[in-house]
Amino acid sequence: MPVTLKELAARANVHPSTVSRVANNDPGLRIAATTRTRIEALLRETEYRPNGVARGLKLRQTLVLAVVIPDITNPFFAALFRGVEDGATPRGYQVLLCNTDGIPERQRAHLQSLSARRVDGVILASTFLKDPAVRWLRHQRTPYVLVNRFSEEGVDPFVGSDDVMGATLATQHLIGLGHVRIGHLAGQPTISTGVLRRKGYHAAMAEAGIPADPDLLVESGFVEEGGAQAMDRLLALKNPPTAIFAVTDMTAIGAYGAARRRGLRIPEDLAIVGYNDIPLAGRLIPGLTTVHVPIHEFGSVAARMLLEQIETGMLTPRRVVFAPQLVIRGSSCAGADEQLVPRPAPRSPAE
Amino acid sequence: MPVTLKELAARANVHPSTVSRVANNDPGLRIAATTRTRIEALLRETEYRPNGVARGLKLRQTLVLAVVIPDITNPFFAALFRGVEDGATPRGYQVLLCNTDGIPERQRAHLQSLSARRVDGVILASTFLKDPAVRWLRHQRTPYVLVNRFSEEGVDPFVGSDDVMGATLATQHLIGLGHVRIGHLAGQPTISTGVLRRKGYHAAMAEAGIPADPDLLVESGFVEEGGAQAMDRLLALKNPPTAIFAVTDMTAIGAYGAARRRGLRIPEDLAIVGYNDIPLAGRLIPGLTTVHVPIHEFGSVAARMLLEQIETGMLTPRRVVFAPQLVIRGSSCAGADEQLVPRPAPRSPAE
DNA sequence: TTGCGGTGAACAAACGATTGCCTTATGTTA
DNA sequence: TAACATAAGGCAATCGTTTGTTCACCGCAA
Numbered sequence: 001m002p003v004t005l006k007e008l009a010a011r012a013n014v015h016p017s018t019v020s021r022v023a024n025n026d027p028g029l030r031i032a033a034t035t036r037t038r039i040e041a042l043l044r045e046t047e048y049r050p051n052g053v054a055r056g057l058k059l060r061q062t063l064v065l066a067v068v069i070p071d072i073t074n075p076f077f078a079a080l081f082r083g084v085e086d087g088a089t090p091r092g093y094q095v096l097l098c099n100t101d102g103i104p105e106r107q108r109a110h111l112q113s114l115s116a117r118r119v120d121g122v123i124l125a126s127t128f129l130k131d132p133a134v135r136w137l138r139h140q141r142t143p144y145v146l147v148n149r150f151s152e153e154g155v156d157p158f159v160g161s162d163d164v165m166g167a168t169l170a171t172q173h174l175i176g177l178g179h180v181r182i183g184h185l186a187g188q189p190t191i192s193t194g195v196l197r198r199k200g201y202h203a204a205m206a207e208a209g210i211p212a213d214p215d216l217l218v219e220s221g222f223v224e225e226g227g228a229q230a231m232d233r234l235l236a237l238k239n240p241p242t243a244i245f246a247v248t249d250m251t252a253i254g255a256y257g258a259a260r261r262r263g264l265r266i267p268e269d270l271a272i273v274g275y276n277d278i279p280l281a282g283r284l285i286p287g288l289t290t291v292h293v294p295i296h297e298f299g300s301v302a303a304r305m306l307l308e309q310i311e312t313g314m315l316t317p318r319r320v321v322f323a324p325q326l327v328i329r330g331s332s333c334a335g336a337d338e339q340l341v342p343r344p345a346p347r348s349p350a351e
Numbered sequence: 352m353p354v355t356l357k358e359l360a361a362r363a364n365v366h367p368s369t370v371s372r373v374a375n376n377d378p379g380l381r382i383a384a385t386t387r388t389r390i391e392a393l394l395r396e397t398e399y400r401p402n403g404v405a406r407g408l409k410l411r412q413t414l415v416l417a418v419v420i421p422d423i424t425n426p427f428f429a430a431l432f433r434g435v436e437d438g439a440t441p442r443g444y445q446v447l448l449c450n451t452d453g454i455p456e457r458q459r460a461h462l463q464s465l466s467a468r469r470v471d472g473v474i475l476a477s478t479f480l481k482d483p484a485v486r487w488l489r490h491q492r493t494p495y496v497l498v499n500r501f502s503e504e505g506v507d508p509f510v511g512s513d514d515v516m517g518a519t520l521a522t523q524h525l526i527g528l529g530h531v532r533i534g535h536l537a538g539q540p541t542i543s544t545g546v547l548r549r550k551g552y553h554a555a556m557a558e559a560g561i562p563a564d565p566d567l568l569v570e571s572g573f574v575e576e577g578g579a580q581a582m583d584r585l586l587a588l589k590n591p592p593t594a595i596f597a598v599t600d601m602t603a604i605g606a607y608g609a610a611r612r613r614g615l616r617i618p619e620d621l622a623i624v625g626y627n628d629i630p631l632a633g634r635l636i637p638g639l640t641t642v643h644v645p646i647h648e649f650g651s652v653a654a655r656m657l658l659e660q661i662e663t664g665m666l667t668p669r670r671v672v673f674a675p676q677l678v679i680r681g682s683s684c685a686g687a688d689e690q691l692v693p694r695p696a697p698r699s700p701a702e
Numbered sequence: 703t704t705g706c707g708g709t710g711a712a713c714a715a716a717c718g719a720t721t722g723c724c725t726t727a728t729g730t731t732a
Numbered sequence: 733t734a735a736c737a738t739a740a741g742g743c744a745a746t747c748g749t750t751t752g753t754t755c756a757c758c759g760c761a762a
Binding site: 355356357367368371372375377401402404405406407408409410 | 747748749750751
């Protein structure tokens with residue numbers, strides 16, 4: 001049962017405000033040395049820590065941030081969260097995690113709770129292209145940063161990667177390998193990454209002079225199950241693709257499963273490229289060729305931008321956009337996995 | 352900028368307390384119908400939501416829980432967290448996530464912050480067998496539940512699985528397949544799961560009359576890298592094991608890598624069994640034979656126990672222990688993967 | 703006129719900390 | 733001796749809610 005200022009004051013026979021000033025090391029405080037040491041001893045002895053709720057009320061800051069994402073069991077978001085926490089914890093913040101499952105209503109409910117709790121800021125990685133929630137945040141004057149996906153005209157603080165470029169790299173890679181019938185497992189057109197990665201895919205195809213075939217683009221959403229279903233549809237085509245650019249690694253993993261169930265070999269019968277380079281990508285067999293983005297950094301940079309916004313009190317719509325990089329593994333080039341170095345060490349001891 | 356009671360009271364020309372009672376639907380409130388509708392209209396119009404910080408101070412409850420784990424990028428903990436959130440959100444709680452990386456000092460720091468913030472309860476999944484942090488929580492009278500791992504004499508609220516039984520099942524399975532030289536990638540003896548799974552391994556070996564060979568047990572910790580290193584040591588033995596029981600699935604994945612780098616085939620040259628049945632286990636090639644535990648349920652049950660504890664104000668050291676089940680896949684029996692049904696659907700749309 | 707019961711709200715005291723401004727001694731200077 | 737610094741802390745308001753208690757008024761009966 002934590003101790004309060006009032007109790008300490010009674011025990012030290014001084015006024016609570018005096019204890020408070022000693023605890024906070026008030027620079028302008030003039031106090032007798034003996035009194036100070038008496039109070040300090042008491043503070044140590046009782047391990048006094050000011051009540052964060054009361055402090056939050058008075059100072060109007062809770063030292064709590066929130067991360068809003070679709071689903072933490074998706075490794076992309078797990079890595080993202082670590083980035084945020086690693087950026088926020090050293091500054092004294094702790095982080096609420098909110099899963100929306102991609103459902104706007106849940107996102108709205110979470111944001112309302114967060115606002116009522118007076119969190120100091122929100123990192124939003126589940127936003128839609130047209131998203132009333134973002135306008136609401138802006139209108140509430142809640143500091144926020146969008147991550148990975150952005151919203152509307154791009155007038156919000158944002159950190160992510162150049163999706164058009166990444167998708168172009170991926171598609172060009174497949175084209176360079178001689179593929180012509182290249183399918184795209186596409187994200188929803190309601191989400192920025194979905195739209196931009198399509199754009200990159202189309203751009204690369206057009207640039208290579210490959211006529212667009214609408215049958216080759218199937219909307220899969222961003223997770224495994226959708227990837228498998230979409231892949232099934234593509235493979236049922238009379239003239240199926242020989243290569244696939246999947247909008248995310250999880251979608252690509254779904255495609256792996258669909259291909260395997262039909263007895264197709266990867267990459268010989270079907271080359272696959274993903275997006276994001278989640279840790280899992282390198283562990284698949286064959287390894288998944290994918291577009292690497294610095295996921296952990298997305299999180300830590302977003303946290304820093306958010307804290308800056310909180311401290312200055314200003315919403316500067318800075319946009320940090322990383323250049324993605326193609327990582328070639330065995331899912332597109334047979335034998336690529338053998339050339340890799342053993343593997344880097346993971347970060348943490350855990351069960 | 353959210354509105355306050357005082358402002359609303361001024362606009363409705365009544366006292367703040369009256370607005371409060373209307374907003375909270377105070378049953379014992381006698382009020383003129385016209386006044387009530389006037390206030391209700393104002394509440395709706397301004398979308399009034401009471402300041403959670405002030406409310407928390409007054410009511411002494413924050414409606415915030417915390418989950419303390421080693422690392423959210425480990426799929427086990429991601430699934431666990433979802434369980435907690437799914438159990439807590441419907442009751443109006445939100446959840447702080449704290450990663451410790453298995454470092455006691457970080458766990459301590461997080462718990463101190465949480466206590467200062469007056470979170471209503473803590474779910475701790477990173478505890479050690481002897482853990483001062485747990486006694487501290489108890490002493491602070493912070494409601495808490497231990498998950499997966501327990502501490503000391505087992506006098507804490509706990510939800511987990513029967514680790515001895517699970518480990519016995521796993522080892523017996525390998526014995527039943529005819530293996531005699533069965534290695535164990537073991538968890539730390541400072542952690543309950545490490546100790547109990549060793550115990551189950553030893554028990555099964557002894558019961559089968561297989562003499563214990565100390566060389567076959569190597570401490571690996573709970574993550575991939577440790578599993579790979581420990582496996583390397585086992586494979587360097589003059590008389591290496593033909594089968595492995597790994598203390599967790601992540602450790603088993605490390606063993607996959609080590610075996611592959613030596614050109615060993617799984618399961619023909621080396622059979623592997625893991626523990627936990629994380630989603631990833633079924634996606635490996637070959638699929639990982641493992642001990643299934645209901646991870647998501649760990650979380651949701653823990654949340655319910657915690658809420659019960661919070662509501663009743665009593666710390667009842669109830670222990671919920673699930674019986675684990677062996678899931679046989681291709682990493683122990685060649686061909687087992689082919690007999691599986693296509694696969695269940697995942698839960699959520701996401702990127 | 704006094705008393706009484708009911709309405710419909712206002713009052714005020716918390717919750718625990720922070721912080722600008724006072725107050726009370728004591729010592730110093732004119 | 734009056735005036736005045738200075739040291740050492742105390743006072744009280746405030747953050748936004750909640751909730752037990754009190755109050756003013758009205759109508760009505762005695």
